[in-house]
Amino acid sequence: MDSYVYGKMLNQLLSIMVKKAKCNFFCSAYENLTQLLMASRNLEFFTSGYIIQVLPAAVVAPMYFSGKIGFGVINQSRSAFNHILADFSLVVYQFQSISAFSAVINRLGEFDDVLDRSISNSPSDTLEDIQIIYKYFRSSSALESNGSTPLEKYATLLEIEDLTLKTPSASTLVRDLSLMIKEKDNLLVIGPSGSGKTSLLRALAGLWKTGTGKITYYVKGGEYPEQFICSDVNAPVNNAPDTYEADGKSVSRIFFLPQRPYMVLGTLRQQLLYPTWTDDVVPMSDGTKETNELPFLTNLPNSDNTIDKPMKPTTDELIKVLEDVRLGYLLARFSLDSTLEWSSVLSLGEQQRLAFARLLLSKPQLALLDEATSALDEANEVHLYQKIAAANMTYVSVGHRSSLYDYHNRILRISTYDDSNIEQLNWCIGDTRPDSCLKFTNL
Numbered sequence: 001m002d003s004y005v006y007g008k009m010l011n012q013l014l015s016i017m018v019k020k021a022k023c024n025f026f027c028s029a030y031e032n033l034t035q036l037l038m039a040s041r042n043l044e045f046f047t048s049g050y051i052i053q054v055l056p057a058a059v060v061a062p063m064y065f066s067g068k069i070g071f072g073v074i075n076q077s078r079s080a081f082n083h084i085l086a087d088f089s090l091v092v093y094q095f096q097s098i099s100a101f102s103a104v105i106n107r108l109g110e111f112d113d114v115l116d117r118s119i120s121n122s123p124s125d126t127l128e129d130i131q132i133i134y135k136y137f138r139s140s141s142a143l144e145s146n147g148s149t150p151l152e153k154y155a156t157l158l159e160i161e162d163l164t165l166k167t168p169s170a171s172t173l174v175r176d177l178s179l180m181i182k183e184k185d186n187l188l189v190i191g192p193s194g195s196g197k198t199s200l201l202r203a204l205a206g207l208w209k210t211g212t213g214k215i216t217y218y219v220k221g222g223e224y225p226e227q228f229i230c231s232d233v234n235a236p237v238n239n240a241p242d243t244y245e246a247d248g249k250s251v252s253r254i255f256f257l258p259q260r261p262y263m264v265l266g267t268l269r270q271q272l273l274y275p276t277w278t279d280d281v282v283p284m285s286d287g288t289k290e291t292n293e294l295p296f297l298t299n300l301p302n303s304d305n306t307i308d309k310p311m312k313p314t315t316d317e318l319i320k321v322l323e324d325v326r327l328g329y330l331l332a333r334f335s336l337d338s339t340l341e342w343s344s345v346l347s348l349g350e351q352q353r354l355a356f357a358r359l360l361l362s363k364p365q366l367a368l369l370d371e372a373t374s375a376l377d378e379a380n381e382v383h384l385y386q387k388i389a390a391a392n393m394t395y396v397s398v399g400h401r402s403s404l405y406d407y408h409n410r411i412l413r414i415s416t417y418d419d420s421n422i423e424q425l426n427w428c429i430g431d432t433r434p435d436s437c438l439k440f441t442n443l
């Protein structure tokens with residue numbers, strides 16, 4: 001058999017395998033084998049190779065001596081047959097790994113189909129996106145005669161203008177929300193389950209785009225003015241003092257804590273440093289150092305952005321922060337460099353406390369806390385809120401417990417949106433007295 005025919009046959013074999021891998025190759029194994037045999041039927045050398053292989057020498061020899069078949073053909077056919085036999089055997093011997101491969105391809109194919117469908121059918125195509133803008137400011141240093149900062153001097157951190165939140169299927173969750181958050185202005189978002197509290201926080205974190213309106217973050221740059229005025233800063237917006245447009249890269253000063261924190265694969269130290277210092281050198285157990293132990297994390301936005309990162313905490317600071325969130329006892333069981341499956345080893349409450357440790361280390365300007373203490377008892381919850389208040393952080397929380405009122409100075413009450421009453425706003429901002437906004441409809 002010449003190499004052209006053999007190559008063609010292998011091509012056919014491969015294309016059948018790849019084609020079938022997508023639609024569950026091994027469920028139609030019989031069909032594949034039939035196709036392969038059909039493909040090989042026309043190849044006389046394969047057939048003759050088979051004959052030569054199975055026929056005894058006593059039969060082949062007379063064919064040779066009578067001149068019906070050449071010696072080279074006998075050899076070629078025999079070797080071609082052996083090759084093809086080996087290829088078939090490969091399928092048999094590698095059955096397990098090929099079927100695993102087929103299952104993965106199948107799942108990826110289905111995932112791709114779902115993505116294609118959702119891109120082409122999504123009603124959210126017709127929705128505008130929520131706009132997120134970042135501006136740079138320098139905080140005023142003017143103090144009152146008693147040394148305190150007057151309330152009106154607190155800088156604005158966040159401004160929400162006419163925000164209408166919608167689900168991807170275009171149902172309204174919150175309509176025309178406008179509010180402003182200044183430094184030390186801690187807002188508690190409350191409302192019935194499913195009213196859109198988490199979605200609002202996701203929108204603030206830039207994770208939820210469906211809807212309309214504008215969210216403006218004012219990024220403080222007073223401490224590092226010369227670094228802020230770099231490629232991250234485009235141009236002064238207007239003549240308003242100290243206000244500049246900045247792009248999203250400068251904004252790791254806003255920290256989002258979800259209800260279930262993400263536990264990275266790695267050491268306890270890496271858990272604490274995530275996500276602010278993900279590109280760090282990782283000490284190995286043998287004392288050597290290796291970079292990029294978590295290569296997938298180094299691609300996160302901001303991971304290369306050293307402009308607004310606080311200094312990397314020392315080991316002593318990591319130990320102290322663990323004690324601050326009442327996780328010091330972990331160090332009796334593990335070292336900072338123990339690598340474990342942390343999401344299974346730690347309870348959800350411990351994971352939430354660890355997430356607060358990350359928050360305390362990262363020292364953001366604004367923290368968005370989405371039921372971030374839901375798995376904790378009240379005493380621990382109070383303790384953590386005291387810690388972040390003492391760290392001068394401003395925060396927006398979603399939570400259900402009335403004990404949280406004490407650690408916020410305003411509430412945003414959201415009710416379930418009523419489609420039949422589109423004129424009615426479904427939110428109200430009030431102070432933290434329990435009866436605040438209670439006259440609000442639907443609540």
Ligand SMILES: Nc1ncnc2c1ncn2[C@@H]1O[C@H](COP(=O)(O)OP(=O)(O)OP(=O)(O)O)[C@@H](O)[C@H]1O
Nearest residue numbers: 167168169173191192193194195196197198199200
């Ligand atoms: N990705 C999504 N696609 C479609 N609908 C969604 C999506 N995420 C949330 N929703 C819907 O949006 C609504 C608001 O959800 P959200 O999680 O914001 O509510 P919530 O007020 O935080 O509720 P809870 O207090 O129970 O946590 C719910 O009806 C939910 O089913």
